[in-house]
Amino acid sequence: LLQYQGTMAEKPDPVKWSDIGGLQDAKNSLEESAVWIYKHADAYRRLGIRPSKGILLHGPPGTGKTLLAKAVATESSANFLPISVPDLIKAEVGESEKALANIFQTAIRCSPSVIFLDELEAIFSSRETSGDVGRKLISQFLVEMDHLDKVEQHVILLGATNHLDTIDSSILCPGRLDRLVYIGPPTIDERFSILQVLAKKTRLDSSVDLELVATKSEGYTGADLKAVIRKAGLLALKRPQKDALGHFIEQHDIDLALAHVSPSLV
Numbered sequence: 001l002l003q004y005q006g007t008m009a010e011k012p013d014p015v016k017w018s019d020i021g022g023l024q025d026a027k028n029s030l031e032e033s034a035v036w037i038y039k040h041a042d043a044y045r046r047l048g049i050r051p052s053k054g055i056l057l058h059g060p061p062g063t064g065k066t067l068l069a070k071a072v073a074t075e076s077s078a079n080f081l082p083i084s085v086p087d088l089i090k091a092e093v094g095e096s097e098k099a100l101a102n103i104f105q106t107a108i109r110c111s112p113s114v115i116f117l118d119e120l121e122a123i124f125s126s127r128e129t130s131g132d133v134g135r136k137l138i139s140q141f142l143v144e145m146d147h148l149d150k151v152e153q154h155v156i157l158l159g160a161t162n163h164l165d166t167i168d169s170s171i172l173c174p175g176r177l178d179r180l181v182y183i184g185p186p187t188i189d190e191r192f193s194i195l196q197v198l199a200k201k202t203r204l205d206s207s208v209d210l211e212l213v214a215t216k217s218e219g220y221t222g223a224d225l226k227a228v229i230r231k232a233g234l235l236a237l238k239r240p241q242k243d244a245l246g247h248f249i250e251q252h253d254i255d256l257a258l259a260h261v262s263p264s265l266v
């Protein structure tokens with residue numbers, strides 16, 4: 001949070017659409033609603049269309065919401081300003097509002113930019129935000145969103161939550177976070193795609209059958225699958241090296257790792 005009291009936002013880790021397995025509908029929707037605004041800004045202006053600047057990603061944890069937000073920034077060559085809402089509201093009384101104002105000002109100054117507000121529900125549901133202090137922060141948040149809707153600079157506001165039901169409807173009305181994108185549990189095909197993405201960053205033995213792993217991993221999110229591959233890698237490292245090529249993950253390592261890492265979504 002306090003990093004934005006400086007003057008610069010940072011370029012994100014370069015997460016591209018191709019670094020995200022599955023989630024094709026979400027990628028298409030974000031490409032249309034968030035990336036085209038940057039790519040075709042003049043066309044929008046000529047047609048007199050005011051594109052929506054606020055999008056809320058919702059769905060269970062570990063399914064790729066943060067990755068998608070980073071990809072929107074990368075694919076638009078925009079600066080990325082990630083904010084953890086629980087950290088924001090932990091600040092001293094009065095400081096949270098200042099920090100929030102600062103984030104929006106920085107985003108406008110560093111445009112094109114993407115503000116990513118993770119765990120957005122915390123602003124409505126925590127002890128800190130019940131009562132006067134919380135109400136002030138929420139109303140400041142609404143003011144900042146309304147201001148953002150009016151400025152010419154390219155700033156996209158992406159929120160993420162695992163608890164859509166607790167989000168106050170004042171935040172979801174037109175001109176605010178008025179577009180909802182659901183990020184659900186990965187299907188079997190999506191798990192296969194996620195495993196293929198994860199496999200690019202590791203060394204798999206020819207015994208590994210990722211389609212089989214996809215069938216065996218019902219209830220595992222992308223984050224769970226990452227944990228499985230990591231665990232399998234650690235198991236492979238414990239084995240004596242066969243030859244000079246070093247360690248490779250075998251199917252057997254993944255099977256053991258699946259037994260070790262529990263699925264989040266069952």
Ligand code: ATP
Nearest residue numbers: 020021061062063064065066067194197222223226
């Ligand atoms: P949370 O709600 O807990 O913040 P999230 O939905 O934002 O979770 P991410 O932080 O994007 O989830 O995912 C965690 C990690 O899991 C990512 O860094 C990535 O390595 C892996 N992962 C999740 N989903 C995918 C995916 N669809 N493709 C590739 N990797 C994924």
